[in-house]
Amino acid sequence: MYFLNWPEKQREVPTEMKQFLIFVRKEFKHVFRDKKTLLMLFGLPVVQIVLFGFALTNEIKNSKVLIVDYSKDQATCSIIAKIEASTYFEIYSVTQDPLEMEKAFKKGKIKSGIIFPLNFSYDLHHSGKAQLSIIADGSDPNTATSLTNYLNSIVQDYIHQVSGSRTGLLFVKAETRMIYNPELKGAYNYVPGVMALVLLLVSVMMTSISIVREKEMGTMEVLLVSPFKPLLVILSKAIPYLLVSMVNLAIILLLSVFALGLPFAGSIGLFVLVSVLYIITGLSLGLLISSAAASQQAAMLMSVMGMLLPTMLFAGFMFPIENMPMPLQLFSNVVPAKWYYIIVKSIMIKGLGLSAIFKEVLILTGMTVFLLAVSLKKFKTRLE
Amino acid sequence: MHAVIIDTLSKVYGKDKIVAVDRVSLEVKKGELFGLIGPDGAGKTSIFRILTTLLLPSSGSARVDGYDVVKDYKSIRSRVGYMPGRFSLYQDLSVEENLTFFANLFNTSLKENYKLIEAIYVQLEPFKNRKAGKLSGGMKQKLALCCALIHQPSVLFLDEPTTGVDAVSRKEFWDMLKRLKEEGITIMVSTPYMDEAKRCDRIALIQSGKLLSVDTPAQVTAAYSKKLFSAKADNMIRLLYALRASAHVSSCYAFGETHHFHFQEQGSSIDLLNELKQAGLEQIEIENITPGIEDCFIDLMLEKTK
Numbered sequence: 130m131y132f133l134n135w136p137e138k139q140r141e142v143p144t145e146m147k148q149f150l151i152f153v154r155k156e157f158k159h160v161f162r163d164k165k166t167l168l169m170l171f172g173l174p175v176v177q178i179v180l181f182g183f184a185l186t187n188e189i190k191n192s193k194v195l196i197v198d199y200s201k202d203q204a205t206c207s208i209i210a211k212i213e214a215s216t217y218f219e220i221y222s223v224t225q226d227p228l229e230m231e232k233a234f235k236k237g238k239i240k241s242g243i244i245f246p247l248n249f250s251y252d253l254h255h256s257g258k259a260q261l262s263i264i265a266d267g268s269d270p271n272t273a274t275s276l277t278n279y280l281n282s283i284v285q286d287y288i289h290q291v292s293g294s295r296t297g298l299l300f301v302k303a304e305t306r307m308i309y310n311p312e313l314k315g316a317y318n319y320v321p322g323v324m325a326l327v328l329l330l331v332s333v334m335m336t337s338i339s340i341v342r343e344k345e346m347g348t349m350e351v352l353l354v355s356p357f358k359p360l361l362v363i364l365s366k367a368i369p370y371l372l373v374s375m376v377n378l379a380i381i382l383l384l385s386v387f388a389l390g391l392p393f394a395g396s397i398g399l400f401v402l403v404s405v406l407y408i409i410t411g412l413s414l415g416l417l418i419s420s421a422a423a424s425q426q427a428a429m430l431m432s433v434m435g436m437l438l439p440t441m442l443f444a445g446f447m448f449p450i451e452n453m454p455m456p457l458q459l460f461s462n463v464v465p466a467k468w469y470y471i472i473v474k475s476i477m478i479k480g481l482g483l484s485a486i487f488k489e490v491l492i493l494t495g496m497t498v499f500l501l502a503v504s505l506k507k508f509k510t511r512l513e
Numbered sequence: 514m515h516a517v518i519i520d521t522l523s524k525v526y527g528k529d530k531i532v533a534v535d536r537v538s539l540e541v542k543k544g545e546l547f548g549l550i551g552p553d554g555a556g557k558t559s560i561f562r563i564l565t566t567l568l569l570p571s572s573g574s575a576r577v578d579g580y581d582v583v584k585d586y587k588s589i590r591s592r593v594g595y596m597p598g599r600f601s602l603y604q605d606l607s608v609e610e611n612l613t614f615f616a617n618l619f620n621t622s623l624k625e626n627y628k629l630i631e632a633i634y635v636q637l638e639p640f641k642n643r644k645a646g647k648l649s650g651g652m653k654q655k656l657a658l659c660c661a662l663i664h665q666p667s668v669l670f671l672d673e674p675t676t677g678v679d680a681v682s683r684k685e686f687w688d689m690l691k692r693l694k695e696e697g698i699t700i701m702v703s704t705p706y707m708d709e710a711k712r713c714d715r716i717a718l719i720q721s722g723k724l725l726s727v728d729t730p731a732q733v734t735a736a737y738s739k740k741l742f743s744a745k746a747d748n749m750i751r752l753l754y755a756l757r758a759s760a761h762v763s764s765c766y767a768f769g770e771t772h773h774f775h776f777q778e779q780g781s782s783i784d785l786l787n788e789l790k791q792a793g794l795e796q797i798e799i800e801n802i803t804p805g806i807e808d809c810f811i812d813l814m815l816e817k818t819k
Contacts, residue, residue: 152617155610350565
């Protein structure tokens with residue numbers, strides 16, 4: 130009997146493949162005909178990258194600084210010139226009236242200020258010690274810290290120069306160096322985070338919505354009452370969104386390398402492979418949501434509340450996980466974006482290979498297999 | 514040979530134990546056009562979903578084309594055609610794309626089975642590039658029928674195919690079903706419209722999950738034992754109250770433009786007429802009529818509740 134069935138079986142395989150391909154083509158039509166969603170799909174990563182990369186950043190650029198200079202000597206003038214020359218600062222004004230500084234702070238015109246006392250240069254050259262005050266607007270602590278650090282280093286830099294030309298006087302300077310991100314660019318932090326966010330959002334939300342839409346429109350009923358395998362329904366839904374996500378990935382990468390000037394230190398091949406894995410994690414999560422949600426709105430809400438928020442909070446690119454209380458730190462381990470974020474940073478910015486991110490890749494694989502297994506088990510071949 | 518056999522089928526939903534289908538038994542012969550007639554919420558859709566293997570029965574059993582709806586659900590899925598209550602089409606795909614997609618779903622092509630749907634499809638052809646979402650109700654219904662037919666099913670299940678469709682399209686649709694029946698396809702159709710019942714070979718009247726009667730439309734009306742009268746007057750609302758209050762009338766209900774009623778055993782039409790005149794009604798017309806399916810339905814329903 131077995132060999133009698135053989136030719137029958139052989140004929141079956143290509144037709145199933147053909148069915149599958151036509152199904153996939155139908156899914157692509159859904160994607161490309163829904164212009165609003167399409168715009169969102171491809172607009173979202175661009176907007177996110179531009180927002181995070183340029184606007185929402187604590188990177189310092191042309192920060193206004195007011196200088197109260199009682200000395201008006203050669204040393205203070207040089208330091209002021211150096212500050213003005215840097216791209217971080219812009220001189221708001223140089224004055225001898227401390228009240229003006231207070232006013233400017235209150236009005237929010239400046240974020241930082243310097244006060245040079247009388248005889249700054251004289252003190253420096255005769256006693257080898259001079260004082261100055263650096264004042265920063267502490268209402269934004271992160272920016273304030275960066276501003277004072279920058280101003281400090283400019284002053285130190287000047288002193289270093291002066292001491293170099295004058296033998297006999299040695300100034301000891303503590304040098305700090307930021308590895309991987311010497312300029313402390315925010316983009317190094319945000320771009321991998323935005324990647325983790327956008328890829329997950331697109332794959333989770335789109336998959337869940339497109340499956341729930343079939344339920345809502347009643348077409349799922351017709352699909353079920355057909356010889357087409359339910360598993361293939363799911364698979365054919367996943368493929369277009371996998372592709373859309375890959376295009377998104379490429380857009381984000383190109384933007385971050387060419388527009389934000391990020392390096393790409395590691396292997397692109399490895400990066401793409403890991404990203405595909407991460408996208409599949411998202412697709413299986415979307416699948417799981419689709420089996421629980423009854424309407425497109427519910428699916429959307431579940432995706433946003435269930436995915437967007439935890440990803441933003443616990444991926445580690447907005448708030449450092451090390452600073453969170455223990456229970457939240459533990460929770461962050463189940464957020465796929467956290468692991469992908471670590472992987473992207475390792476590959477893109479540090480240029481590390483697979484051996485360095487082996488643990489993270491393994492965890493992500495485990496999550497994917499688990500989610501896929503649960504969602505396939507939950508997928509119903511009937512209506513209830 | 515029967516195309517559909519339903520044996521003491523019941524369906525109970527959820528924790529509240531809502532009984533949607535209550536011990537229903539019926540048989541549909543091969544090549545028959547069978548109508549399931551009943552108001553909304555009578556359990557028609559539940560029965561259709563059980564027969565199309567979308568729901569599991571709570572108790573009892575059903576066979577379609579000889580296959581059990583629970584055990585052999587895969588075999589059933591590849592041989593029946595199903596048109597759900599809402600026209601389940603892809604709104605963003607064109608008429609032609611919908612058809613080719615559903616043809617592909619069943620391993621066939623538009624060309625292969627064109628003959629079967631030709632008569633219906635010619636009406637759709639001028640709009641074949643139009644998106645399904647932009648079609649009128651009647652057109653959507655025709656397209657959905659084409660999609661359910663494209664794989665030459667042995668049994669066709671149509672769940673309220675005429676709901677939300679205009680009167681002309683409804684008539685056309687039943688003409689199409691008649692042609693399909695001539696092709697040898699067994700058709701099981703549900704409808705809340707009693708006037709469509711007479712287009713079926715046999716009908717089952719269903720109410721609150723229970724079958725009231727299963728027979729040919731002619732037999733159902735023939736089984737109506739009482740004499741039925743219709744009444745008309747200048748003021749229909751007062752007429753209804755007067756008829757209900759009268760000692761000569763046993764039961765009365767509004768029926769479109771007239772009121773239908775039965776006389777009490779000792780009721781006399783002359784006495785009633787006088788009574789109505791005294792109540793101030795004018796232009797009174799009372800007529801003995803032959804009952805329709807709806808009259809039978811109402812009568813059976815009242816009997817059940819008694």
